[in-house]
Amino acid sequence: MDNSSSQNISTEQLAFLNGLKKRERSVKLCQIFILVAFIAIWELTARFGLIDAFIFSQPSRMLSAAIDMCISGSIFKHIGITLFETVVGFSMGTIIGTAMAIVLWWNSFINDVSEPYLVVFNSLPKTALAPIIIVWLGNNMSSIIATALLTSVIVTVLNVSVGFSSVDNEKIKLIYTFGGTKKQVLTKVILPASVPAIINALKINVGLSFVGVIVGEFLVAKMGLGYLIVYGSQVFKLDWVMLSVVILAILAAFMYKTIVLLEKKIMQWRE
Amino acid sequence: MPPIVELKNISLVYHSKSGETQAIKDVSLSIEEGEFVSIVGPSGCGKSTLLSILAKLLTPTGGKIEIQNGVKIGYMLQKDYLFEWRTILSNACLALEIEKNLTQENKSEVMGLLVKYGLGDFINSKPSQLSGGMRQRAALIRTLALHPDILLLDEPFSALDYQTRLLVSDEISTIIRKEKKTAILVTHDISEAVATSDRVFVLSSRPATIKSVYTIELNIPERTPIKSREAKEFNYYFNKIWKDLDVNG
Numbered sequence: 001m002d003n004s005s006s007q008n009i010s011t012e013q014l015a016f017l018n019g020l021k022k023r024e025r026s027v028k029l030c031q032i033f034i035l036v037a038f039i040a041i042w043e044l045t046a047r048f049g050l051i052d053a054f055i056f057s058q059p060s061r062m063l064s065a066a067i068d069m070c071i072s073g074s075i076f077k078h079i080g081i082t083l084f085e086t087v088v089g090f091s092m093g094t095i096i097g098t099a100m101a102i103v104l105w106w107n108s109f110i111n112d113v114s115e116p117y118l119v120v121f122n123s124l125p126k127t128a129l130a131p132i133i134i135v136w137l138g139n140n141m142s143s144i145i146a147t148a149l150l151t152s153v154i155v156t157v158l159n160v161s162v163g164f165s166s167v168d169n170e171k172i173k174l175i176y177t178f179g180g181t182k183k184q185v186l187t188k189v190i191l192p193a194s195v196p197a198i199i200n201a202l203k204i205n206v207g208l209s210f211v212g213v214i215v216g217e218f219l220v221a222k223m224g225l226g227y228l229i230v231y232g233s234q235v236f237k238l239d240w241v242m243l244s245v246v247i248l249a250i251l252a253a254f255m256y257k258t259i260v261l262l263e264k265k266i267m268q269w270r271e
Numbered sequence: 272m273p274p275i276v277e278l279k280n281i282s283l284v285y286h287s288k289s290g291e292t293q294a295i296k297d298v299s300l301s302i303e304e305g306e307f308v309s310i311v312g313p314s315g316c317g318k319s320t321l322l323s324i325l326a327k328l329l330t331p332t333g334g335k336i337e338i339q340n341g342v343k344i345g346y347m348l349q350k351d352y353l354f355e356w357r358t359i360l361s362n363a364c365l366a367l368e369i370e371k372n373l374t375q376e377n378k379s380e381v382m383g384l385l386v387k388y389g390l391g392d393f394i395n396s397k398p399s400q401l402s403g404g405m406r407q408r409a410a411l412i413r414t415l416a417l418h419p420d421i422l423l424l425d426e427p428f429s430a431l432d433y434q435t436r437l438l439v440s441d442e443i444s445t446i447i448r449k450e451k452k453t454a455i456l457v458t459h460d461i462s463e464a465v466a467t468s469d470r471v472f473v474l475s476s477r478p479a480t481i482k483s484v485y486t487i488e489l490n491i492p493e494r495t496p497i498k499s500r501e502a503k504e505f506n507y508y509f510n511k512i513w514k515d516l517d518v519n520g
Contacts, residue, residue: 170348176328177346178366178417188369192356 057242065239079247081224082213085141086255089148090209094202096149097156104157105164105190106182122158126151127215134220144216144224151212152205159204163197164190199263206255210248274301275342275453276325276421281334282478283320294320295331296478302453304420307444309456309464312474313516318457321479322346322423325455338421345419345452347427351410353398360385360394363413370417377416384412388446403431404439411443415450422447424456428463440467441496461516465508466496473515483515 009017039059045051046058053061069075104111130147137143167190175185217226225244232240283295294317302308312318323329324336326346338344353362363381367373385391388408390401398406407427414422427443428436444467447454458464464471465487473482489502499505 168352170350171352171354173328174348174352175369177326177348178369180369184369188365189354192354195356 054236055238057238061239062243062246065237065243069243075247077223078225078228078244079251081141081221082217082226082248083251085144085148085213085216085224086206086209086251088145089212090152090202090205092145093149093152093205093209094156094198097153097201097205098160098198100153100157101160101164102186104161105186111161118154118157122154126154127211130212130215130219134216139220141221143220144213147216148209148212151208155204155208156201159201160194160197163194163200166197167193195266199259199266202262203256203259206259207252210252214248273339275304275339277301277337278325279335279337281321281324281331281336283317283324283329284332293478295324296480298334298474298479298481300472300481300484302421302455304453305451306470307447307454307456307468308470308472309458309468310472310474311458311461311464311512311516312479313476314459316474316476317479318459318474319425321474322425322455322457325421326423342420343418344421344423345414345417346423347410347414347425349426350430351398351406353406353409353413355398358395358397359390359401359409362398363409363416366413366417381412381416384415385409388412388442403435404442407431407439408442408446411446415446415452420453422452422454424454426458427456429458429460436463437497444496461509461512462500462505463496465505465512466499471508471512473512483512485511 042056043059046053046056066075104114127147129150130143133146133150134143137146171189171193172185175188180188213224214226214229217224218230221227225248228244229241232238232244278298278300281295281298282293285292285294298321310318310321320329324331326344327336353359354365357365360382363385364373364378367377367381382394385394388411390405390409390412393401393405393409398409401409410427424443428440431439440463444454456464456467468487471485471487473484474480475482485508487504487508489499489504491498491502
């Protein structure tokens with residue numbers, strides 16, 4: 001029951017709502033303050049020689065590096081490549097992982113056989129395989145994407161499988177009571193019920209895919225933020241390195257927000 | 272007339288790692304067209320298993336099921352299991368969808384049933400916006416959409432609170448009688464069985480066998496489950512069945 005018709009809100013309720021708003025505002029203010037203070041302290045300590053700007057860089061130098069790179073346009077290429085590899089990595093990781101989870105759900109024999117392999121493979125740091133992939137696929141972008149894919153695919157299989165198996169058995173029985181087939185159980189119950197689990201996997205995969213891409217770029221790339229970080233550190237251009245890290249943070253936040261938005265859209269459409 | 276469904280010496284044995292369990296032993300019963308029968312028994316005696324056998328979800332290890340030619344079976348589970356990602360209308364059409372028989376004609380028939388049984392304003396609502404009783408009605412319409420001749424009801428009211436339970440069992444059995452269906456209700460609630468049914472089968476504890484059968488004759492006009500509870504004979508049947516169940520422990 002929604003009784004909040006605007007005229008008759010009691011003064012107590014009003015005070016309560018104001019209190020909530022106030023708290024929200026304080027949280028936002030503190031968050032912004034921490035960021036501004038961090039940048040200011042960094043800038044000032046570098047300016048007054050308390051830290052060495054040559055190895056720690058400094059916000060104003062990062063800004064001028066960013067402006068230079070914007071003018072030359074190179075920064076957009078780096079960002080574009082890294083973004084592309086990451087998006088391809090986590091989308092493929094989610095799609096292939098979900099497909100594998102479907103196979104395991106369909107055939108319990110394959111599921112039982114593959115279980116120990118999945119568990120071990122899941123605990124293995126996938127980036128350790130990056131050099132091997134580079135030897136196999138060559139010194140190019142497909143190696144980087146393959147590394148990103150590898151970091152996310154197994155964890156997707158495991159998470160989505162848990163989603164599948166948590167579907168109420170009686171809901172499955174319901175389909176069979178209507179004379180349904182196993183395929184209909186999959187499409188009418190298992191998949192729609194597991195949409196939240198799949199979106200959750202997607203969220204996790206954004207972060208994992210970034211790890212795979214950056215490690216891949218460390219090793220082979222001639223372009224991309226990972227390359228910029230490695231190259232910058234080798235030629236002691238710490239401005240580039242720090243700038244790349246900041247851009248990565250912004251990209252990750254942006255991508256996470258996009259997924260959350262997508263989640264909202266899908267949930268609305270599902271209703 | 273031959274019975275619409277007949278079980279002949281049905282038995283079922285489950286196998287698991289810890290051994291084998293005889294769930295049902297030598298159960299025979301026959302049900303006439305248009306009858307409303309109940310099967311009562313202690314919890315875990317294999318009542319639901321018997322329904323699964325009738326619905327052909329399980330194959331008995333012994334015995335025979337004879338169902339009249341062309342007779343269709345509908346099944347109602349313990350909870351409504353309406354899907355939250357579908358509207359009430361699309362939930363009610365699920366069974367038709369699975370049969371790949373969702374024609375415009377069938378869809379408008381389902382719509383008609385929803386309107387007829389008081390869900391007309393909720394066609395586009397989500398299940399969570401409905402009360403327990405309304406959800407149960409929507410679930411019944413989902414099953415009725417397939418035009419079943421026999422309805423199997425597996426404790427379909429057990430998830431509801433007592434008051435709703437009385438009302439819903441009244442509603443549902445009235446709908447079933449109105450639509451002239453044969454119904455087999457499984458329950459552990461003796462009064463529910465006596466109130467709704469023409470005949471009551473009492474099962475023993477595991478392995479389930481038929482302990483006794485009662486033909487319920489209540490001396491009241493216009494029988495509905497709630498009115499049945501006021502009949503003089505009601506307590507007689509209740510006590511009889513109570514004793515049968517009690518002896519089994």
